[in-house]
Amino acid sequence: MKITEKIMTSIKEYETIIIHRHLRPDPDALGSQKALQEIIQATFPEKKVYKVGGPLEGLEYLTSMDTIEDSQYEKALVIVTDTANAPRISDQRYKLGEKLIKIDHHPNDEPYGDLVWVNTRASSCSEIIYDFYDEFKKELKFTDEAARVLYAGIVGDTGRFLYPATTSHTLEVAADLMRYKFDAARMNRRLEQISTEVAHLSGYVLQNIQVDENGAAMVLLSQEVQAEFHIVDADTTMVVPLPGQIENIVAWAIFVAQPEGYYRVRLRSKGPAINGLAKRHDGGGHPLASGANAKDLTEVKDIYREIQELVAAYDPTIK
Ligand code: AMP
Numbered sequence: 663m664k665i666t667e668k669i670m671t672s673i674k675e676y677e678t679i680i681i682h683r684h685l686r687p688d689p690d691a692l693g694s695q696k697a698l699q700e701i702i703q704a705t706f707p708e709k710k711v712y713k714v715g716g717p718l719e720g721l722e723y724l725t726s727m728d729t730i731e732d733s734q735y736e737k738a739l740v741i742v743t744d745t746a747n748a749p750r751i752s753d754q755r756y757k758l759g760e761k762l763i764k765i766d767h768h769p770n771d772e773p774y775g776d777l778v779w780v781n782t783r784a785s786s787c788s789e790i791i792y793d794f795y796d797e798f799k800k801e802l803k804f805t806d807e808a809a810r811v812l813y814a815g816i817v818g819d820t821g822r823f824l825y826p827a828t829t830s831h832t833l834e835v836a837a838d839l840m841r842y843k844f845d846a847a848r849m850n851r852r853l854e855q856i857s858t859e860v861a862h863l864s865g866y867v868l869q870n871i872q873v874d875e876n877g878a879a880m881v882l883l884s885q886e887v888q889a890e891f892h893i894v895d896a897d898t899t900m901v902v903p904l905p906g907q908i909e910n911i912v913a914w915a916i917f918v919a920q921p922e923g924y925y926r927v928r929l930r931s932k933g934p935a936i937n938g939l940a941k942r943h944d945g946g947g948h949p950l951a952s953g954a955n956a957k958d959l960t961e962v963k964d965i966y967r968e969i970q971e972l973v974a975a976y977d978p979t980i981k
Contacts, residue, residue, distance in 0.1 A: 665779045666797055669741075669763055672777065673702055676739035678710045680730065680759060684745040685716060685752045686896070689724060689853060693815025694743035694765070694787035696725040697808040701795055704803035710734075715752035719896040723852060724811055735759045742766075744787035746946060748774040765790060769937065771946055785825075785832040788815025792835045809842030814849050821903055822850065825950065856900045863891045867901045867916070868908075877912035878973040879905050880966045885919045895926060902928045912973045917962050925962055927954040929969075934976040939968050 663671075673679065681699050683691035695713050703711045712728040732755060740759030745751050746768035756762065764775035767784040784790045792812055795802050816836055820828045823836075840846050856864070866887065873879040883898060898918050905914040913931035920926055927943065929936045935949035943965055945954030956962045 665777060666794060668777050669765070669779060669794070670798055670801075672739055672761060672763065673706075676709070676737075676761070678734060678738040679712070680735065680738050680740050680756075681711070681713045682740060682742045682745070682751050682753055682756045683713075683715055684750045687715065687718060687721060687752065688899070689721060689811075689818030690786045690788050690815035691744040692718065692721055692724045693811040693813075693818070694791045696811045697788065697791050697815075698741065698743060698765075698794075700805045700808040700811075701791070701802055704805050704808075705801070714755075724814055732758060739763070742775070743791070744768075746770070747772045765794075768946075768948060771941070783829070785827040785829065786816050786819035788812040788819070789832055789835050792839065796838075804842070806843040809839040810844035810849065813839045813844070813846060814853060817850060817853055822854075827948070827950075857897070859892045860897050860900050863893050863897065864901050864904055866891065867904055871905055871908070871911075871914070873908075873911055874970055874973075876970065876973045876976075877910045878966070878970040879908075879911045879914035880917065880969070881905070881914075882917040882925075882962065883919060885921065888919070895920065898928065902930060906930060906932060912976065913969050915965060915969055917956065917965075924958070925956040927956055927962075927965060929954060931972075933978055934972040936969070936972065939965065939972065942968075 679702055681695050683695040699711050699713045712730050714730060715727050735755060735758035738759045739761050740756045741763045742751055742756060743765050746766060762775040763777045765779045767781055767787050767790055769782055770780040781790050795804055867881050871879050871881045895918055902916055905911050912933055913936055916928045918926045929940055929952040931950045937947050937949050937952045940946050940952035940954040943954035945952060947953055956965055
């Protein structure tokens, strides 16, 4: 039996289905989570289908979380979307369920779960959820709200179809979604919208970014800078892609100082794979978009040096 058929069989079998996603959610985490709930609930109105997890960090326009008791996990099917590693699952009660399914598009470094469906060729987990619906569309129902949030997930993870993970299939899925009733242009604007504070922070990032002769770049957002611009860690999301617009920059890191003293590292690349580096520093992710942690300024310098080495060794003509 194909993995998708096994997942479909499990969904039919369980009366309670609880859907999780990763910590610090992005539109793809919430879009895949919410749409899967919509599809299952619309198809099987008698089932109890919940979505759980921590704070939405400014993405409340996409969805909201359900509050459930521990006891509701008894005999439940738990599905986790868009989450590569079990420690990053938001709400660790996912362990309390009877059966666990992982659906994801990140490299399958930790194949947790009884059933694992990972497609690293997909632009986003939202694209995978649509593929699931499409495979079983004779049996499954789809809603305008599912289309709205899956569209948001795809636009979010592809940087509005900018990043190389965007394929012809991604655009076909987006085209299918746009046939449903929601305002795609409005969603595009909402996803791009930044606060005045983040606009000012963007200026800081662009002015203070340090770039070496090969295009390895870094910027550090200290606690003082964050206080000066009245921003918190979650606000840094919108500035992460900015260095990619600058000519010559090949790969970059944004180091965000945390109140506890360590640094959250947000890594991006236009060519050399940076997920190996991320894994060496308490992180992971995609070849061109990863995250890590640096315990102090020494590790910050080490990480930047490793980026410099990767960029120096990178030959854009091979690939
Ligand atoms: P971010 O900079 O947080 O948007 O992260 C980019 C990508 O890196 C995400 O899609 C995750 O797959 C991955 N990632 C970020 N932080 C971590 C981490 N601490 N551990 C593993 N993967 C991470």
